[in-house]
Amino acid sequence: MIIDRLIEKINETGNPTVVGLDPRLSYIPSYITEKYFAKYGNGPKAAAKSMLKFNKKIIDNVCDIVPAVKPQIAMYERYGIEGLKAYKKTVEYAKLKGLIVIGDIKRSDIASTAEAYSDGHIGKVNINGEDFEGFGHDFITLNPYLGSDSITPFLTDCENYEKGLFVLAKTSNPHSGELQDLLCDGKPIYEHVGGLIEKWGENLMGKYGYSSVGAVVGATHKEQAARLREVMPHTFFLIPGYGAQGGKAEDLTVCFKDGIGAIVNSSRGIIAAHMKDDYKTCYTDERDFAKAARQACIDMKNDLRRCI
Amino acid sequence: MIIDRLIEKINETGNPTVVGLDPRLSYIPSYITEKYFAKYGNGPKAAAKSMLKFNKKIIDNVCDIVPAVKPQIAMYERYGIEGLKAYKKTVEYAKLKGLIVIGDIKRSDIASTAEAYSDGHIGKVNINGEDFEGFGHDFITLNPYLGSDSITPFLTDCENYEKGLFVLAKTSNPHSGELQDLLCDGKPIYEHVGGLIEKWGENLMGKYGYSSVGAVVGATHKEQAARLREVMPHTFFLIPGYGAQGGKAEDLTVCFKDGIGAIVNSSRGIIAAHMKDDYKTCYTDERDFAKAARQACIDMKNDLRRCI
Numbered sequence: 186m187i188i189d190r191l192i193e194k195i196n197e198t199g200n201p202t203v204v205g206l207d208p209r210l211s212y213i214p215s216y217i218t219e220k221y222f223a224k225y226g227n228g229p230k231a232a233a234k235s236m237l238k239f240n241k242k243i244i245d246n247v248c249d250i251v252p253a254v255k256p257q258i259a260m261y262e263r264y265g266i267e268g269l270k271a272y273k274k275t276v277e278y279a280k281l282k283g284l285i286v287i288g289d290i291k292r293s294d295i296a297s298t299a300e301a302y303s304d305g306h307i308g309k310v311n312i313n314g315e316d317f318e319g320f321g322h323d324f325i326t327l328n329p330y331l332g333s334d335s336i337t338p339f340l341t342d343c344e345n346y347e348k349g350l351f352v353l354a355k356t357s358n359p360h361s362g363e364l365q366d367l368l369c370d371g372k373p374i375y376e377h378v379g380g381l382i383e384k385w386g387e388n389l390m391g392k393y394g395y396s397s398v399g400a401v402v403g404a405t406h407k408e409q410a411a412r413l414r415e416v417m418p419h420t421f422f423l424i425p426g427y428g429a430q431g432g433k434a435e436d437l438t439v440c441f442k443d444g445i446g447a448i449v450n451s452s453r454g455i456i457a458a459h460m461k462d463d464y465k466t467c468y469t470d471e472r473d474f475a476k477a478a479r480q481a482c483i484d485m486k487n488d489l490r491r492c493i
Numbered sequence: 494m495i496i497d498r499l500i501e502k503i504n505e506t507g508n509p510t511v512v513g514l515d516p517r518l519s520y521i522p523s524y525i526t527e528k529y530f531a532k533y534g535n536g537p538k539a540a541a542k543s544m545l546k547f548n549k550k551i552i553d554n555v556c557d558i559v560p561a562v563k564p565q566i567a568m569y570e571r572y573g574i575e576g577l578k579a580y581k582k583t584v585e586y587a588k589l590k591g592l593i594v595i596g597d598i599k600r601s602d603i604a605s606t607a608e609a610y611s612d613g614h615i616g617k618v619n620i621n622g623e624d625f626e627g628f629g630h631d632f633i634t635l636n637p638y639l640g641s642d643s644i645t646p647f648l649t650d651c652e653n654y655e656k657g658l659f660v661l662a663k664t665s666n667p668h669s670g671e672l673q674d675l676l677c678d679g680k681p682i683y684e685h686v687g688g689l690i691e692k693w694g695e696n697l698m699g700k701y702g703y704s705s706v707g708a709v710v711g712a713t714h715k716e717q718a719a720r721l722r723e724v725m726p727h728t729f730f731l732i733p734g735y736g737a738q739g740g741k742a743e744d745l746t747v748c749f750k751d752g753i754g755a756i757v758n759s760s761r762g763i764i765a766a767h768m769k770d771d772y773k774t775c776y777t778d779e780r781d782f783a784k785a786a787r788q789a790c791i792d793m794k795n796d797l798r799r800c801i
Contacts, residue, residue, distance in 0.1 A: 265627035295666040319573035332668030360640030369675035
């Protein structure tokens with residue numbers, strides 16, 4: 186079970202941190218961007234090549250101290266096909282370096298279409314009897330709005346290829362409550378979703394008490410996370426919203442049981458650490474930018490471990 | 494306003510049909526696939542090239558009798574980067590032929606990420622002061638589960654670039670009710686979403702009484718569609734589920750007002766018409782497959798016009 190591998194890697198590194206690989210051009214040191222813009226001219230190709238180079242340096246510097254990375258595909262789709270090529274190579278490189286890759290793709294569609302997404306992202310596509318892998322993620326994120334039959338095709342591939350999911354339950358953004366907090370039959374929508382997620386994971390239980398079907402639970406809503414921890418005892422949490430979005434380590438204690446149960450994402454806080462005052466003074470050479478990311482992972486580990 | 498252009502094209506063609514460009518290899522005549530598999534070997538590249546060739550033939554044969562096409566990006570993501578290249582070229586070719594393109598991408602994420610999706614799909618990405626277009630859709634579909642702040646970045650691009658959205662309200666799949674039909678404050682979730690969609694469209698009103706923020710409303714739920722027509726008087730409907738999924742023209746009457754108000758999608762029913770008994774006998778040469786698609790568009794037009 187991929188969830189067991191994730192838990193084991195969290196235990197090995199002692200670090201429930203996932204590095205959000207959501208690069209923006211403004212984060213990338215000029216020694217990288219200048220090279221590619223000189224080589225390819227101004228445009229998506231040079232931007233994408235810069236992002237990939239940036240990601241590789243980050244991955245090299247964090248791969249032994251974190252269990253996983255979570256590239257956000259939107260940051261690459263922004264640059265069209267060139268961006269998506271950089272995305273795919275980022276996934277490949279992270280896996281090569283032993284990291285678990287959570288593709289943050291938040292896809293959703295009816296069953297026949299979900300099958301196609303699943304083929305491309307966690308499964309394989311069969312062409313004339315031969316199987317081909319697409320993006321090859323270990324986990325992907327999904328949106329639950331369409332209900333169970335939109336999730337089932339992914340569950341099949343999770344079983345066949347040892348993959349996992351994180352389904353949105355309660356997101357970290359300010360307006361997440363508009364639909365997710367609406368009360369139906371005495372409980373909010375996100376709890377209804379929580380119940381479904383538990384059910385979707387039933388046939389994918391790992392040996393540590395968690396299934397390979399996890400939930401996205403925002404760090405910005407402490408009471409709601411506590412409630413979800415209760416109603417989803419077998420569901421591992423992927424927690425966005427720590428750091429830049431305002432979520433604090435103290436608020437996350439409720440998401441863990443016996444020191445496990447969740448992995449916490451930070452994007453800007455790690456990959457743009459070199460631009461923050463705390464780290465800028467330590468790493469004055471722009472080529473050392475990824476050392477700041479490494480230190481940010483260690484600092485985040487220490488911050489989280491105080492509270493779990 | 495793009496919604497005005499869509500309505501005018503529906504009126505010009507007299508046809509509220511949108512052709513779902515969701516190709517599968519099994520639909521593609523062997524004279525196409527054999528050529529590409531011989532040239533590129535077995536794999537995603539040959540599959541993607543076959544899909545593009547197939548789409549172009551369909552587009553050539555329907556572009557004067559339908560207003561729009563709706564490629565489903567999942568069918569291309571299934572083949573990874575090669576598939577996405579074929580997707581992009583399909584969008585470009587359809588626009589070149591004067592068709593409105595609805596990218597069925599169903600994306601959703603928090604605001605800062607939604608901005609990146611919007612840049613890539615309907616807006617432009619700014620690189621060193623210069624703007625570049627990504628997929629260049631006219632409309633895209635979105636998932637509302639994250640609430641208003643996840644939609645706002647797209648609304649901005651709709652204003653800036655004259656683009657439109659179709660947001661999922663009530664989907665056509667069997668389990669759509671699991672979350673969408675839950676009752677909150679006396680009305681189902683899909684109605685809450687309907688209210689939000691009306692609001693999101695307020696600043697994007699066109700001259701025919703509809704805004705450029707439409708709703709996806711499944712053809713498989715007649716009563717619910719009727720209710721949504723009432724609570725969303727300014728919202729244009731994109732209706733999936735006609736034909737292969739079981740939706741009938743009679744059930745769609747409720748979605749229209751004065752003959753406009755909705756566009757109805759058919760995918761398999763049109764692009765795989767050459768495989769159906771009704772058409773197989775008319776078009777015995779496999780090179781005529783797209784003539785069957787053309788006839789299916791005419792037949793669908795006649796079927797719909799009986800009822801609106």
